[in-house]
Amino acid sequence: MTKVAIMGASGYAALELIKILLRNPEVEIVALTSRQTDAPHINEIHPCLEGRLDLPCEALTPAQISERADFAFCALPHVASMEVIPDLLADGCRVVDLSADYRLNDPAIYEKWYHHVHTDPTRLGSTVYGLPELWAEKIPPADLIANPGCYTSTSILGLAPLLANNLIEPTGIIIDAKSGVSGAGRNPKLATLYSECNESITAYGVGTHRHTPEIDEVLSTVSGKEVQVVFTPHLTPMNRGILATMYPRLTSEVNRDEILNVYRSFYAGKPFVRVIDRIPVTKDVAGTNYCDISVQFSGDQLIVFSALDNLIKGAAGVAVQNFNLMAGYSETTGLII
Template sequence: MIKVGIVGCSGYTAIEAIKLLLRHPNVQIVAATSRQADGSTICCMHPQLTGRINLVVEDLTPQQLGERCDVVFCCLPHAASAPIVSEILTHNCRVIDLSADYRLSTPKLYEKWYGNAHPDPGRLGQTPYGLPELFREELRDAQLVANPGCYPSSAILPLAPLIQEGLIETASIIVDSKSGASGAGRSPKVGNIYSEVNESFSAYAVGTHRHQPEIVDIVGRFTGTEPQVVFTPHLVPMDRGILSTIYARPTAGVTANQVRECLNTFYDREPFVRITAHLPLTKFVSGTNYCDISVRENGGWIILLSALDNLIKGASGAAVQCMNIMYGQEEKHGLHP
């Protein structure tokens, strides 16, 4: 049995990870921490888990986590995560970090977009990025994995194979993405309360969203070519899901059928990426670890559409998939409804 700890168990990614891990045949959740720990159980914090797990939420030190766990899912916000992760790693415990703290390649890039110096800069650029479809071999022996961002997953999966094969131009890529409100996390914010989100549809963080450099950085890491990307996120009045519409110019002579065939070939053996004839819908992937991708063309543009559940394939499902690879488990364990 793989002994798993959950650090920061009060948020959406934590509850989704717990639900997935409870379905896993070879996992035991042995620790859950929160700054709100008061001796109550996880099911008091998340009533939907009533009768499924009675683990007490504790305020554990990194050493205690290392002694108790084989692997920790760290579900803390960026900047709060790295100091704890770096300590946990010193106690012979593996970590899958669901924050943004280890995703980018350089301390300079992190400081530019997150506004503070990185507390553990030596691991930037050395930590595998947790998209198994692109970096599976790096994950097998990893002690630390940087779990991907939700928006970047929806953009990187369609773009990376096409850029690698030289089928689209890299100088003018537009990523237009829509997400449900859970993408902003569980902490209360005025812009995410019901009366603000309901019956409205809005863009936000235009030109400043931190997932833009992540898309560029990771595609560059995989392909050796950093694309120029314009990324605009939007908030949709729904609980969960991401739909990304990506516009790219094909290189000379390339057709939509060639683009489609490239994606079909690249993802042919991947259990959680589906290249579809139908247009992807968020409801088709809700609650699953799938990313659905479809290809269209219009007026000299290739249009890529992708849909995923931001809390599963965009967060906790990817983390469980990474854990399965790290421990030689069947990759689908815990991830089929």
């Protein structure tokens, strides 16, 4: 049995992690952590787990986690992850980090966007970015994986084939993305109260959203050229899902069928990307680990559509893909439903 721990088990992504891992008969969840000091049982936090997992959420140290578990999923906020991950790794525990703490290569960029000095900067730039559709061969031997963000996965998967094949200009790419309310996390905030966000849609983080440098950095690696996007996220009154509508500029004349064939070739053998003829719809990927992608033209303007479930393919599902590759399981284990 592979023994795993989940740090930060009270959140939405952690709940999805638990449900997916419970579908793997070779995995045993042995520890859950929470900042709540009274060690509530997991079914008090997530009642849907009643009778499925008999564990309390404890305030465990990295050393205590490493004594119990071979792998740890860090579903902690940024900054909190970097405080525990070095000790976990030193004690021989392999880690999939769902926070943003190890996604960027440059500590100065991290400090600019996250307003905090990185306390483990030597690992930046060498930590494997956990998007299996792009870097599956680097994941199995890694001890630490930086799990992608939800908006970033949606955008990167939608644009990577075009940039890798030099079909679009690397700058001036407009990304108009809309996410369900669960993307804001479980802690109550004024903007995500029902009466504030229901029957309303709004842009937020305009020019300042922290996924922007992540998208630029990863796509620059794919392209081999500096990529700059104009990224605008929107809060949408639905529970889950992301739809990104993207407007890149073509470098040459190409028709829709040719572009779709580029996508199908690029993602051949990648089980969780579906290149489809119709415009993607968030309800078709809700509750799944799929990312649906398609393209259309408006006159000469190419429009790229990408949709996924922000809690699964945008967080817990891709984390399990990474874990499966690290642990030697089939990449799809627990994820095909």
